[in-house]
Amino acid sequence: MTGGGIDFAGGVIDFTGKVVVVTGGARGVGRGITEAFLAAGAEVTICGRNEPGRDELPAAGGRRAVFLPADVRDAEQAASVLTTTAQRFGRVDVLVNNAGGSPAVPAADASPRFVAQVVALNLLAPMYCAQAANALMQATAEGGSIVNIGSVSGLRPSPGTAAYGAAKAGLVNLTRTLAVEWAPKVRVNCVVAGMIATEAAEDHYGGAAGLAAVAATVPLGRMGTPEDVAGACLFLASPLASYVSGGALEVHGGGESPAFLAAISGA
Numbered sequence: 001m002t003g004g005g006i007d008f009a010g011g012v013i014d015f016t017g018k019v020v021v022v023t024g025g026a027r028g029v030g031r032g033i034t035e036a037f038l039a040a041g042a043e044v045t046i047c048g049r050n051e052p053g054r055d056e057l058p059a060a061g062g063r064r065a066v067f068l069p070a071d072v073r074d075a076e077q078a079a080s081v082l083t084t085t086a087q088r089f090g091r092v093d094v095l096v097n098n099a100g101g102s103p104a105v106p107a108a109d110a111s112p113r114f115v116a117q118v119v120a121l122n123l124l125a126p127m128y129c130a131q132a133a134n135a136l137m138q139a140t141a142e143g144g145s146i147v148n149i150g151s152v153s154g155l156r157p158s159p160g161t162a163a164y165g166a167a168k169a170g171l172v173n174l175t176r177t178l179a180v181e182w183a184p185k186v187r188v189n190c191v192v193a194g195m196i197a198t199e200a201a202e203d204h205y206g207g208a209a210g211l212a213a214v215a216a217t218v219p220l221g222r223m224g225t226p227e228d229v230a231g232a233c234l235f236l237a238s239p240l241a242s243y244v245s246g247g248a249l250e251v252h253g254g255g256e257s258p259a260f261l262a263a264i265s266g267a
Helices: 028-039 075-089 112-138 162-181 199-204 207-215 226-237 259-265
Strands: 006-008 011-013 019-023 043-048 066-069 094-097 144-151 186-193 248-251
Touching: 019 028, 019 075, 019 112, 028 043, 028 094, 028 226, 043 075, 066 075, 075 112, 094 112, 094 226, 112 144, 112 162, 112 186, 144 162, 144 226, 162 186, 162 248, 186 226, 199 207, 226 248
Parallel strands: 019 043, 019 094, 043 066, 094 144, 144 186, 186 248
Antiparallel strands: 006 011
């Protein structure tokens, strides 16, 4: 670490004096993103429906994240997170739309209410937050950066999480559309995350043995970490990516080995 920034291959990504909002930033991937921006010198606001304890708030670089209670599926609450942050810190430079996810439910059994909630969290909420962030960023000379956290489930079939996969596919399209509409002041990009090892992932894949089995299917030989996603977010929000907008950066360890290879090898 150098002067509040983070060293990357001889260069420094420094967000000192910048203000970042990370939705769902208290746990899992969101926590990793929050801690990375704090370590890089930023002031960070996070939001969620359940407030963490004071000692549970992400902290790094001598700063602790500020928590705002909000259900970002509600447009007014989503907008309030951005406007309240701007009122507190005087600006918003970066929005990371991280809040998302879905329980596994077969498509045939998914109720209309369940589908609506999944789509609202994974597609509508990022839209609401982005609209509020854009309004603030367009009013400044520097503009800003919006990073949406997508998923490989939006690029391939997503059995068991059909609504989630469809919403994440929509998020990539939304990213590209907003990048056109809001240029040149606001850059909008998407991190397409692969399988990430978190506590929720351990539950989903059946414990440590399940995680190891899944990791063996990834070309790089491991599942991703919240820090892997955080690094991509830092890059996309930084001046190093000043000519990157409308991009979908795949952070998935090489993807998934095609099933036919296992079939012909007998593995």
